[in-house]
Amino acid sequence: MKTIQIDRDLYNYIVSKAAEPGESPSLILRRELHLPQPTETLEVDDDIYSYLLSKAESFGESASDILRHELNADGEPHHDAPDTIVFHIPAGTGSQPGNTREHAVVAKAFKVPRVARLRSGGRITVE
Numbered sequence: 001m002k003t004i005q006i007d008r009d010l011y012n013y014i015v016s017k018a019a020e021p022g023e024s025p026s027l028i029l030r031r032e033l034h035l036p037q038p039t040e041t042l043e044v045d046d047d048i049y050s051y052l053l054s055k056a057e058s059f060g061e062s063a064s065d066i067l068r069h070e071l072n073a074d075g076e077p078h079h080d081a082p083d084t085i086v087f088h089i090p091a092g093t094g095s096q097p098g099n100t101r102e103h104a105v106v107a108k109a110f111k112v113p114r115v116a117r118l119r120s121g122g123r124i125t126v127e
Contacts, residue, residue, distance in 0.1 A: 001026075039064070 006014075017028050030037060044052070052066050067073065 011025070014025050014028050014032075017032055019028075019031070027037075029035075052063060052070070055066050055070055057066075057069070
């Protein structure tokens with residue numbers, strides 16, 4: 001951390017922008033200058049990491065954002081993803097066995113996949 005000298009009136013202006021009593025001038029400047037907030041490093045177990053990844057609402061979402069909505073730390077209501085997604089594939093649309101007019105494919109995903117890819121032969125893989 002560095003120390004800078006500023007005029008008293010500028011200092012008073014900066015501290016008048018505090019979001020809460022006792023907020024440091026450095027955090028106020030960070031917010032007012034639209035600079036990223038300081039981050040902390042948190043070590044988590046592999047299963048927690050996997051769980052957090054599965055809860056991402058968009059590609060590239062930060063761990064902080066995921067934790068915010070999972071812990072309801074932003075005060076917004078929490079909405080879980082649906083428990084089951086059912087895929088209906090019209091009968092006879094595949095060229096491989098397993099999706100004939102007599103045996104249409106209906107697939108259920110009980111954990112909502114982050115990325116599902118339709119592979120050759122009508123296979124669906126989840127990544």
